[in-house]
Amino acid sequence: RTDAAKISLFGAGGTSAALGPRSRETRHALAGRLGLGATDVPWHVARDSLVDVGIALAGLAGTGGKIGREVIELSRPEIGELFEASGHHRGASSTMPQKANPIASEILVAFQALSAAQLPALLATTQGTHERSAGE
Known part of the structure; x- marks a missing residue:
């Protein structure tokens, strides 16, 4: 479940630029609220x-x-x-x-x-x- 049920919150370019310098924390916090896993690699490349x-x-x-x-x-x-x-x-x-x-x-x-x-x-x-x- 943890490998598949992840969010990919990196934006269209895969850079997380719109989330600012705390993009990693934002991504992990949202994943936690949704009961999903988070990844530090955009799905564009993995x-x-x-x-x-x-x-x-x-x-x-x-x-x-x-x-x-x-x-x-x-x-x-x-x-x-x-x-x-x-x-x-x-x-x-x-x-x-x-x-x-x-x-x-x-x-x-x-x-x-x-x-x-x-x-x-x-x-x-x-x-x-x-x-x-x-x-x-």
């Missing part, structure tokens, strides 16, 4: 804690996708070991009224695929150009 959170969330999505895939496979009619809760039109098939699709599991699998696709973009954010992104 984005690894954001990437760590993304990797952890992608791992969580991967686990959810694995569980979802297992439920989908084990709820196939020929296996029939698992099923999702059913209800009014929940997962209803438009062509087979007796069928209920495992939509919650399908959503978990989709989240896993989306997070896996976005992880490389998140990793690319660590490449700041000479301490500050050029806006590319």
Whole structure:
């Protein structure tokens, strides 16, 4: 939590110029009031804690996708070991009224695929150009 839940109060240029000579104290005081950690390095140059959170969330999505895939496979009619809760039109098939699709599991699998696709973009954010992104 302390690595990820931090404030970054350094301003647009990452210099804390607007906060004056007591910028460090101001940053730490605000972090304390918010129940967050404070850092002495602007996120412009050190984005690894954001990437760590993304990797952890992608791992969580991967686990959810694995569980979802297992439920989908084990709820196939020929296996029939698992099923999702059913209800009014929940997962209803438009062509087979007796069928209920495992939509919650399908959503978990989709989240896993989306997070896996976005992880490389998140990793690319660590490449700041000479301490500050050029806006590319």
